[in-house]
Amino acid sequence: MSTPSTEPLKFAYWVPNVSGGLVVSKIEQRTDWSYEYNVKLARLAEESGFEYALSQVRYIASYGAAYQHESTSFSLALLLATQRLKVIAAVHPGLWHPGVLAKWIATADQLSGGRAAVNVVSGWFKDEFTKLGEPWLEHGERYRRSEEFIRYLKEIWTSEHAELSGDFYRLHDFDLKPKPVSGEGRAHPEVFQGGNSLDARGMAGRVSDWYFANGNSPEGVEAQIRDVREVAAVHGRAVRFGVNGFLIARETEAEARAVLREIVDKADREAVAGFGAAVKQAGQSTGDGQGMWQDSGFEDLVQYNDGFRTGLVGTPEQIAHRILEYKRRGADLLLLGFLHYLEDVEHFGRHVLPIVRELEAAELERVP
Incomplete structure (x- = not known):
């Protein structure tokens, strides 16, 4: 088992x-995609113990998501409406030029006092590329492009004479001004990524x-963390880890399980089937067969990123103990989704998070 961090879980x-x-x-x-709702939610989340928010990205209507606000502009709006929350904008290499994004994030970072971040998405939805007239690369090439994309971002954010010569992107004596906010422990905005495949783990x-x-x-999470850490060690790096989960906390486990059953029983079967076909096609293109969603069943796919599989369903105390198990396996952060955001986020802050902190403190006391 991994040695858990002594830092509080984020x-x-x-x-x-x-x-x-x-x-x-x-x-x-009881969740709304509007700006007004999301500002209220962001401020509530900030007061309820959340340090980060991830703005997802869809470019076209698909699988139950008829409407979408663009992620980077929406993230900036939330940054300017909050005081401490760090907002991560999901972005696609191939649909963004890395230099343009680097400039955009640098400005957002300056305006927010150093709270902007990006989640680099290599892409699973072919139509988002082809319907915009962009090429759809095979799986390994998408990750090679993403890796160059991240190297480009970091180079342009930190160098006064940025240089990069790759297969997808190039830089020639470029100096970005102003640069993002830097300080102790933060040379540039944080860069997140996902993915299950060996390509994804190696890139991370x-x-x-x-x-x-x-x-x-x-x-399963521990095995992924181990693979990423092995690669990072070869390159003299440290990587932190987040785990996706969908949280259903109720007074009794039976009540929580009943909510989960109702979600699955009322699933939009046509949309789930379409989503499943799209993501499995993307994942099957991996050389190792370990792409995202490859072993996901119907129930798993009802929540976009297999959030039910994390098992955060039950009483606040049961969920808190489950959360600590992920920390013991090496997780530094949990990325959560909810059914009724305002009610559930407030309930998490009042009833689940205090137990998590008590359990963390108890574990620290046992550390020799």
């Missing part, structure tokens, strides 16, 4: 900037600051 939430909520189901979701070990794992068992 928490992030999925920004509902896409219509349809966080589950592909016809169950009532070589260039990313954070690696997001889809929902999985503690043992």
Whole structure:
């Protein structure tokens, strides 16, 4: 088992900037994709113990997400509406030029006092590229491009005479001004990424600051963390780790399980099937067969990133103990989705997070 961090576990939430909520189901979701709702949510999350928010990205209507706000502009709006929250904008290499994005993030970072971050998405939805007239690369090439994209961002953010010569991107004596906010422990905005495949794990070990794992068992997450750490060690780097989860906390475990059953029973089967076909096609293109969603069943796919598999369903105390198990396996952050965001985020801050902190303190006392 991994040695858990002595730092408090961090928490992030999925920004509902896409219509349809966080589950592909016809169950009532008291969640809204509007700007006004999201500002209220961001401020509540900030006060409820969340340090990060992740603005998801969809470019076209798909699989229960009829409407989408663009991630970078929406992230800046949330940054300017909050005081401490760090907002991570999901971006696609191939649809962004890295120099343009680097400039955009530098400005957002300056305006927010150093709270901007990016999640580099290599891409699973072919139509988002082809319908915009952009080429759809095979799996390994998408990750090679993403790795160069991240190297470009970091080079332009930190060098006064940026140089890079790659297969996808080039830099020639370029000096970005103003640069992002820098300080102790932060040379540039944080760079996140996801992915299950060996290509994704290798890229994370070589260039990313954070690696997001889809929902999985503690043992499954630990195996991914081990692979990334092995690559990072070869390159003299350290990577931090986040795990996706969908949280359903109720007074009793039976109540929580009943909510999960209702979500699945009322799933939009046509949308889930379409989503499953798209993501499995993307994942099957991996050389190792370990792409995202490859072993996901119907119930898993009702929550976009396998969030049910993390098992955060039950009473606040049960969920807190489950969360600590992920920390013991090497997780530094949990990325959470909810059914009714305002109610559930507030409930998390009041009833789940205090137990997590008590358990963390108790574990620290046992450390020799």
